[in-house]
Amino acid sequence: MKITFLGTSAMLPTKERNPSSIFIEYGKEGILIDCGEGTQRQMRIKGIKPTKISKLLITHFHGDHVLGIPGLMQSLGASEYQKTLEIYGPEKSSTYIKSMLKGFAFKGKIKYKVQELKNSSKFFSNDDFILYCKGLKHDIPCLAYSLIEKDKLKINIDYTKKFGLTKHPLLGKLQKGKSITYQGKKIDVKKATIKKPGKKISIILDTSPDKSIEKFVLNSDLLICDSTWSSDTINRRGSHMTNLDAANIAKKSKSKKLILTHFSQRYKTVNELLKESKKVFKETLAAEDLMEINV
Ligand SMILES: [Zn+2]
Ligand SMILES: [Zn+2]
Structure with a gap:
């Protein structure tokens, strides 16, 4: 399973970071988690064909997570995309997607279906893995996702x-x-x-810290986590997390590896955030755009 970070910034794109998007490649499945503005270009740079995408998992409908969707769907329509794009997201996803596609002269050449997910559910399963979601604490409905590989x-x-x-x-x-x-x-x-035990990947994007996250991400082999703020701005974190919130979740959930992402544009470098997190949870990495991880 290969995971590529296509966008690792918070609300604003920076010179170094694109808004949120993560691509998971698993056999024939290509799972795109969020599709911030500019995601298509990041995919081109990494040589990931857009037609490889089979599923789009949306955490929530803040612009930094979804503004790339109409462009992506337009490109798929122009690329002889043969699949039905499966779109999963929180409540009102269908309305949001329809409205987005109404905002320009969308040719509607691709087949897609939208499934609105309940706050805590198992929503997909095949021979290789199962997908779960869980509601987070953000300004608007927002979902965490986890992929659990089946034992082989x-x-x-x-x-x-x-x-x-x-x-x-x-x-x-x-x-x-x-x-x-x-x-x-x-x-x-x-x-x-x-027996080769299956791996667990958990993705926690925009949220304020919440006790229930630990249970959802329990024993993750890889935990990808919102780290918008540094611990010294804890009073400003609002509906996001700091680097230390993320490290504490990784530790308490007995996860094996943590990757911090969704950094505020105020940090020109995230070295300090990483250093501090490592004191709480040693196996921490800071995501960079176009970074690749094999799990
Ligand atoms: Zn965000
Ligand atoms: Zn958000």
Whole structure:
């Protein structure tokens, strides 16, 4: 699973940072989380084809998270996009999307469907992963997302080769969790496979700190978190978080890695924010535009 940070600034774009957008590539699925203004160009720079997008997950409808959507949909329409774009977001998403597309001469060449999500729900599942959302505390309805990869079974070749079985369609059955019989001998799935636990990625964008976030992101392998402010501006944080709020959530939720993002344009460098967070939670990184992480 590859995660690319396409935009890491808060409300205003800066010379170094585009407004919010994150792209997760998982097999055939391309999941775009938010689509701030300029996201398409960031994708071009990274060589990510817009047609790779299968799902658009919207955290909320503040401009820094959604102003790139009409442009993206127009480009998909001009790119022989064969899929139906699945758009997920908070309440009123359908109305917002319709209004956005009414604001210009949209040719409407692509198929899309919008699903408005409940505050706490599992809203998608396939053979590889499950997607969940949860309501956050922001000025307007805003959702956190998490992707939980399903556990996989790897063939224990050292064991199966004792039965003369190294390459065979039957191995596929074992990977599906079923014991098999080969040349009259029973091969137990528990002995013949090794469990590879699935990873958990959590994305918490605009929110004020809230106790319930810890539970939602519990044991994340990667936690991506709003860090609009530095801890010395805690009184101004409003409906956002500071670098230390994020670090504390990472620590309390027993997450493995934290990436701070959504930085206010007031910070020319975020080195101090990073340094301070690391004192609370060592495995912290500060997101940069076009940064890539493999999980
Ligand atoms: Zn924002
Ligand atoms: Zn916001």
